[in-house]
Amino acid sequence: MIEIEPHHLIRCPHCDAVNINKTKKNRCRRCHSDIYPYSNFNTEKSWAFLVTAMIAYIPANLYPILITNKFGVIEENTIMGGVISLWEHGSYPIALIIFFASMVIPIMKFLILIYLMISVKYPIKKETKTNRYKLYFFTELIGPWSMIDVFVVVLLMALIHLSSIDIFAGTAATAFAISVVFTLFAAHAFDEQLIAGKNPKGEI
Amino acid sequence: MKIENEEDLDNFVICRRCHTLHKVLPLHDGFKACCSECGALLYRFDSRLVEHGLAWSMTALLFFFVANFFPIVQIEVLGNTQFVTIPMMLEALFEQEFYIVGFVCLFIVFLFPLGTFVIYGVLFLLLFFQKGERSIGKLLVLLSHLKPWNMVDIFLVSILVSLVKLIGYAQIHIGTSFWALVLFVLVDIYINKTLHLSEIWILQKVRFKKEIE
Ligand SMILES: [Zn+2]
Numbered sequence A: 001m002i003e004i005e006p007h008h009l010i011r012c013p014h015c016d017a018v019n020i021n022k023t024k025k026n027r028c029r030r031c032h033s034d035i036y037p038y039s040n041f042n043t044e045k046s047w048a049f050l051v052t053a054m055i056a057y058i059p060a061n062l063y064p065i066l067i068t069n070k071f072g073v074i075e076e077n078t079i080m081g082g083v084i085s086l087w088e089h090g091s092y093p094i095a096l097i098i099f100f101a102s103m104v105i106p107i108m109k110f111l112i113l114i115y116l117m118i119s120v121k122y123p124i125k126k127e128t129k130t131n132r133y134k135l136y137f138f139t140e141l142i143g144p145w146s147m148i149d150v151f152v153v154v155l156l157m158a159l160i161h162l163s164s165i166d167i168f169a170g171t172a173a174t175a176f177a178i179s180v181v182f183t184l185f186a187a188h189a190f191d192e193q194l195i196a197g198k199n200p201k202g203e204i
Numbered sequence B: 001m002k003i004e005n006e007e008d009l010d011n012f013v014i015c016r017r018c019h020t021l022h023k024v025l026p027l028h029d030g031f032k033a034c035c036s037e038c039g040a041l042l043y044r045f046d047s048r049l050v051e052h053g054l055a056w057s058m059t060a061l062l063f064f065f066v067a068n069f070f071p072i073v074q075i076e077v078l079g080n081t082q083f084v085t086i087p088m089m090l091e092a093l094f095e096q097e098f099y100i101v102g103f104v105c106l107f108i109v110f111l112f113p114l115g116t117f118v119i120y121g122v123l124f125l126l127l128f129f130q131k132g133e134r135s136i137g138k139l140l141v142l143l144s145h146l147k148p149w150n151m152v153d154i155f156l157v158s159i160l161v162s163l164v165k166l167i168g169y170a171q172i173h174i175g176t177s178f179w180a181l182v183l184f185v186l187v188d189i190y191i192n193k194t195l196h197l198s199e200i201w202i203l204q205k206v207r208f209k210k211e212i213e
């Protein structure tokens, strides 16, 4: 017979098995993965990834993402410029999709992650843990959708490669891809267990 | 709360969205259990999961093959017709020396989806023949690391967006592969996004317990 408190139970992120939180390092009883491999320094790691992602996001917006050469006339488009020109041409749904994927989602994800990382250190009493878990789950769910703009540039380049119109990916495409990938890293390094208000050493 | 041993924890489940603890209740075939707090899917029960899983992963691989080796679109600019396949798109990126974006796309669009469904296929085959309990565990852990990088659905939306952007420049005809890709994404959503790996872990436990008895 083992007597346990329900709040000592944790979920393995790799196989969903319910485990007893034995403080310090936990190894999942079912899949043998470490449940929090970065238990002491994961907030720092997560911050480092997030800052990299935010820095990469600046050139992603300032530099052109798409360069078109139409019969010798060179046209450069930034992400926002592309959205505006799509809107002016009347492609409203596509303009909205790009706007959400490249502007709203990345910025929202930065803000939510910053908020979560701060709130884990300085908890606000009114706010429930359940809400923070839901917020984290939400960022994981929407995050990858910001890859749309990178894919679109890649597709356009490939689609027109051989014809008289040339389309090139600008510096922004690389910067944007780096930003998205590092945001994903930041979210993964962020330890869900921290949300529960347990400190990194595992004391409860 | 009292339990006999750690194995008894299999009778509990923690919601992946809101982290509420629930007790596992037996379900009828084909039914699913949802979280009472947030409504997220907790687990399902399908008595023929191995056969279904095997069939779906084979279908997915078939669609993946068609989607990659036949043209996705055919574009016409000033009388020049060009067929475009997914490997051609990746090649164009490397030709223009966009190595970082090229590698990101190669992994996300090609290697990860292919790897995921090959692993699913092997997993369900092993379960079907009741062999390799250990390898099943290792494959399941590998799969859990691959899952977050699965973005074929996003890629499909990107194709639609770029086609709309191209309307001003060229005439576009959608190829066979496009429909194969749509079907692949649908199977991917069904298998990769709604099937929880925990269901396969439970299956592994059930299958190999029977053998010992
Ligand atoms: Zn586990």
Ligand SMILES: [Zn+2]
Residues within 6 Å of the ligand: B015, B016, B017, B018, B019, B020, B035, B036, B037, B038, B039, B040
């Ligand atoms: Zn829930």
